[in-house]
Amino acid sequence: MKITVCIKRVPDTESRIRVAADGVSVDASGSKFVMSPYDEFALEAALRLRESSGEGEVRVVSVGEAPVAEQLRAALAMGADSAVLLEGVPTLDGLATARALAADEVVSGADLVLLGMKAVDGDQQQVGPMLAELLDRPCITVAAAFERAQDAIVAHREVEGGVEVVEAPLPAIVTMTKGEHEPRYPSLKGIMAAKKKPLVQRPARLGEGRIRIRALSNPPERPPGRIVGQGPDAIPELVRLLREEAGVLS
Amino acid sequence: MTILAIAEQRDGALRKVSSEVVSAAHTLGVKIGTEVHAAVLGPSGTASLADELGRYGAVKVFVAEHEAFIRYSPDGFARTLAAFIAERDDFAVLFPASALGKDLAPRVAARLDVPLATEATALDIVDGELIITRPVYAGRVIAQLVLDASPRLVSLRPNVFRAEENAADGTVAGLPVPGDASDWKVRVREVKAASGSRLDVGEAPIVVSGGRGLRGPENWHLLEALRDAFGDGAALGASRAVVDAGWRPHAEQVGQTGKTVSPQLYIAVAISGAMQHLAGMRSARTIVAINKDADAPIFKVADYGVIGDALEILPRLSEEVSRARGS
Numbered sequence: 370m371k372i373t374v375c376i377k378r379v380p381d382t383e384s385r386i387r388v389a390a391d392g393v394s395v396d397a398s399g400s401k402f403v404m405s406p407y408d409e410f411a412l413e414a415a416l417r418l419r420e421s422s423g424e425g426e427v428r429v430v431s432v433g434e435a436p437v438a439e440q441l442r443a444a445l446a447m448g449a450d451s452a453v454l455l456e457g458v459p460t461l462d463g464l465a466t467a468r469a470l471a472a473d474e475v476v477s478g479a480d481l482v483l484l485g486m487k488a489v490d491g492d493q494q495q496v497g498p499m500l501a502e503l504l505d506r507p508c509i510t511v512a513a514a515f516e517r518a519q520d521a522i523v524a525h526r527e528v529e530g531g532v533e534v535v536e537a538p539l540p541a542i543v544t545m546t547k548g549e550h551e552p553r554y555p556s557l558k559g560i561m562a563a564k565k566k567p568l569v570q571r572p573a574r575l576g577e578g579r580i581r582i583r584a585l586s587n588p589p590e591r592p593p594g595r596i597v598g599q600g601p602d603a604i605p606e607l608v609r610l611l612r613e614e615a616g617v618l619s
Numbered sequence: 620m621t622i623l624a625i626a627e628q629r630d631g632a633l634r635k636v637s638s639e640v641v642s643a644a645h646t647l648g649v650k651i652g653t654e655v656h657a658a659v660l661g662p663s664g665t666a667s668l669a670d671e672l673g674r675y676g677a678v679k680v681f682v683a684e685h686e687a688f689i690r691y692s693p694d695g696f697a698r699t700l701a702a703f704i705a706e707r708d709d710f711a712v713l714f715p716a717s718a719l720g721k722d723l724a725p726r727v728a729a730r731l732d733v734p735l736a737t738e739a740t741a742l743d744i745v746d747g748e749l750i751i752t753r754p755v756y757a758g759r760v761i762a763q764l765v766l767d768a769s770p771r772l773v774s775l776r777p778n779v780f781r782a783e784e785n786a787a788d789g790t791v792a793g794l795p796v797p798g799d800a801s802d803w804k805v806r807v808r809e810v811k812a813a814s815g816s817r818l819d820v821g822e823a824p825i826v827v828s829g830g831r832g833l834r835g836p837e838n839w840h841l842l843e844a845l846r847d848a849f850g851d852g853a854a855l856g857a858s859r860a861v862v863d864a865g866w867r868p869h870a871e872q873v874g875q876t877g878k879t880v881s882p883q884l885y886i887a888v889a890i891s892g893a894m895q896h897l898a899g900m901r902s903a904r905t906i907v908a909i910n911k912d913a914d915a916p917i918f919k920v921a922d923y924g925v926i927g928d929a930l931e932i933l934p935r936l937s938e939e940v941s942r943a944r945g946s
Contacts, residue, residue: 382876383894386756395756395760406876463725464728489756492757494737496725498693498722498726499725501726501729502726507693507805509805510693510722513869523808527718527869529718529818529821529822530812531811532810534807534809534811537806547877578734580764580765582764583750584763585762586760586761588759591906591920594908594923594924596913596918596924596926598926599927600925600928600932601927603926603927604936604939607907608940611905615904615922617905618943
């Protein structure tokens with residue numbers, strides 16, 4: 370089975386993000402960059418599927434600029450077989466990114482395409498299901514776990530107050546959330562092997578994004594709060610403030 | 620030109636977020652002087668929800684009834700709505716950013732070949748153009764966006780837009796379901812109700828969240844008691860450390876790799892407040908922090924802080940909240 374995992378390079382979740390001087394872009398300089406955490410879950414799921422079935426190929430692909438090679442190499446070190454860098458600048462317009470992915474054989478030729486349920490920079494949560502519609506393939510979003518059942522995928526997806534058990538025939542697209550399996554760390558052997566694995570670059574057919582950023586701002590600091598007191602004795606005063614000042618107890 | 624609000628029902632009842640979406644559509648409709656329509660998909664009998672959608676401002680309610688719509692069908696819903704919207708002249712189409720809406724809206728956008736802005740927290744009209752405010756980087760940056768296409772597809776974060784009554788007719792109209800259900804490839808086999816939290820943390824107006832300072836999953840009954848003291852509107856949340864340790868399910872995780880929440884009240888119990896956690900809850904209306912470390916970063920965003928051992932404080936808090944709500 371041919372499995373392709375789509376990954377994105379994003380600033381680490383603990384980094385500070387500042388609005389750049391132009392007011393419409395962010396300054397993430399000084400940030401550490403990582404593979405978006407949900408994409409790591411997707412890659413881990415792909416590697417486990419290959420291992421449990423004893424066959425198959427795992428390819429990774431990313432739409433991005435040259436530094437994305439760092440995250441693609443990390444994916445190869447974790448165990449992916451080959452990587453494709455689609456050179457271009459992804460924007461908040463996930464439909465443009467989905468088009469670039471759909472136009473490439475690494476995605477359209479896969480039996481199973483896995484993505485993180487969202488990238489933790491733009492948080493748009495849309496590329497997977499858009500890609501599915503463009504390729505006219507079934508798509509299961511926000512899966513915590515899945516298994517292959519002959520020619521279908523059966524996944525568990527999180528919904529409000531429960532879990533749906535969903536089935537889709539292959540070829541299919543699945544977007545992943547955090548499941549029970551932590552993404553593996555690359556071994557030293559994996560890191561050495563990754564240097565020899567194929568990583569090819571070609572231009573992304575990205576087209577023009579149709580989402581315009583009018584302004585970016587850092588959220589206003591919350592007004593300073595107050596320490597109501599210490600220990601259980603502070604609770605009556607806290608509850609009084611919640612009721613009378615904050616108006617959240619009725 | 621019209622504005623279309625996509626409503627969501629479950630088991631024959633409208634979900635709360637539906638009234639928020641119709642109300643937000645009504646507010647926009649007043650600003651640009653257009654009528655608001657709603658669309659709702661479900662099994663037979665769904666048309667009876669039209670009156671309620673009318674109450675929030677829908678002049679017409681388009682209802683697609685199909686036996687397969689007793690559950691969400693990604694393919695069925697997306698095809699039905701995309702075919703319907705393609706024949707209309709909507710200025711904007713508003714979806715709920717619920718689990719269903721987050722799956723559905725991107726599919727409809729791709730089918731219509733228009734961009735989509737998800738999880739909006741504010742909408743405005745400036746010079747006749749729709750300005751969408753939404754957080755990026757899990758709320759560390761706020762973006763104002765314009766969609767260069769029509770209709771403008773936007774999903775709205777639950778709990779942020781107020782549901783307001785705006786009497787309108789809610790006249791029922793049919794919404795055809797195209798094609799054959801046997802072509803719909805994704806099939807929901809069953810829905811298992813989650814144990815533990817009753818209301819989803821992403822939609823609850825009150826969130827009671829626990830961190831590693833609670834020392835172990837065996838102490839969670841104290842947090843559950845506090846949730847219960849707040850009544851049906853409250854849900855449990857958890858820090859990443861607690862989910863990573865396997866004490867609580869990921870569905871409860873608040874933060875950049877969990878859910879971003881905007882409740883009326885967020886109570887962080889024994890959570891120190893890592894950047895990625897603060898990102899997920901800082902837009903709550905009121906924040907309470909309980910932590911034994913007076914220097915914990917959570918106190919920097921909290922409106923009210925109590926310093927001390929959560930295990931000692933929680934029983935008293937549950938008791939006082941019950942009393943306050945009872946009186």
